[in-house]
Amino acid sequence: MSVDKIFDVENVTLRFGGVVSLNDVSLYQTRGEILAVIGPNGAGKTSLFNSLTGVYQPQEGTITFSGRDAKPISMIGRKPHRVSNAGVARTFQASRMFSALTAFENVKIGAESHYGIGAVGAMLKGPATRRGEKKSDARTIELLDFVGLRERANTVSASLSYGDRRRLEIARGLATDPQVLLLDEPAAGTNPSEKVQLTNLIRKVRDEMGVSILLIEHDMKLVMALAERLYVLNFGSVIAEGTPEEIRANRAVVDAYLGSSTTETTGA
Ligand SMILES: Nc1ncnc2c1ncn2[C@@H]1O[C@H](COP(=O)(O)OP(=O)(O)OP(=O)(O)O)[C@@H](O)[C@H]1O
Ligand SMILES: [Mg+2]
Numbered sequence: 001m002s003v004d005k006i007f008d009v010e011n012v013t014l015r016f017g018g019v020v021s022l023n024d025v026s027l028y029q030t031r032g033e034i035l036a037v038i039g040p041n042g043a044g045k046t047s048l049f050n051s052l053t054g055v056y057q058p059q060e061g062t063i064t065f066s067g068r069d070a071k072p073i074s075m076i077g078r079k080p081h082r083v084s085n086a087g088v089a090r091t092f093q094a095s096r097m098f099s100a101l102t103a104f105e106n107v108k109i110g111a112e113s114h115y116g117i118g119a120v121g122a123m124l125k126g127p128a129t130r131r132g133e134k135k136s137d138a139r140t141i142e143l144l145d146f147v148g149l150r151e152r153a154n155t156v157s158a159s160l161s162y163g164d165r166r167r168l169e170i171a172r173g174l175a176t177d178p179q180v181l182l183l184d185e186p187a188a189g190t191n192p193s194e195k196v197q198l199t200n201l202i203r204k205v206r207d208e209m210g211v212s213i214l215l216i217e218h219d220m221k222l223v224m225a226l227a228e229r230l231y232v233l234n235f236g237s238v239i240a241e242g243t244p245e246e247i248r249a250n251r252a253v254v255d256a257y258l259g260s261s262t263t264e265t266t267g268a
Helices: 045-052 080-086 103-114 119-124 127-146 162-174 192-209 220-226 244-248 251-266
Strands: 005-016 019-030 034-038 060-065 088-091 180-184 212-216 229-234 237-242
Touching (some): 005 045, 019 212, 019 237, 034 192, 034 220, 045 060, 045 212, 080 103, 103 162, 127 162, 162 180, 212 220, 229 244, 237 244
Parallel strands (some): 034 212, 088 180
Antiparallel strands (some): 005 060, 229 237
């Protein structure tokens, strides 16, 4: 039986002047998989996400996204709204939340774009817009509930705790009803109990919503608990692929990355 790939990356090379950020990278994600990409700082992880979402345009290679019941499409150079329409959502390494807006408003922005309420629609407020608005309000509350932030709906994002903000970002990503959610260091800056909450939430997104998860994360305890399969990047190249057990036992990975970070992140 052939593998049902949601993302298929083949021989991608991305350069910035003399810097090679991705060097002949080939990898895939199966539909419904929780897949992780790990590796040292500057390895090319965020560059990979940017290439998958049309932000960076690799000079070589192909990136194919296959949505459910849709023809496979190339993601190279795809415009942000078309990436989102295709079913790909992401969160960013550095938070891009509107800090002056409430939790509700931040999620609603994503939901509105999904229910087709543009800036013009919002100004004119015709019946279709009002219907769309009702739907996006309901969806926003549902998502806040899902991530455990319903009581915080009217809290200004800037006054949320770090962990709450990270969960709000996930709710905002889900507001566009994606098939795959790309998470760039979702647990960065959170404390141990927030990390446990995030781990459970990410697994729940996949299990209950059927959304595939592509995860970049430095916290090895979290990654190894969540990921079903991992790729390891180092200096822009894939140096290993496998299950958590295989990656932990991989000599090259331990030398390049895990050797220093396992002690740091597990506190062992
Ligand atoms: N827009 C850009 N212009 C120039 N160089 C870039 C650009 N984006 C990324 N790079 C370079 O590509 C390499 C990989 O960076 P990237 O941000 O993808 O690493 P990373 O694995 O996400 O690291 P970290 O764990 O620190 O987030 C680095 O050498 C970086 O300087
Ligand atoms: Mg990064």
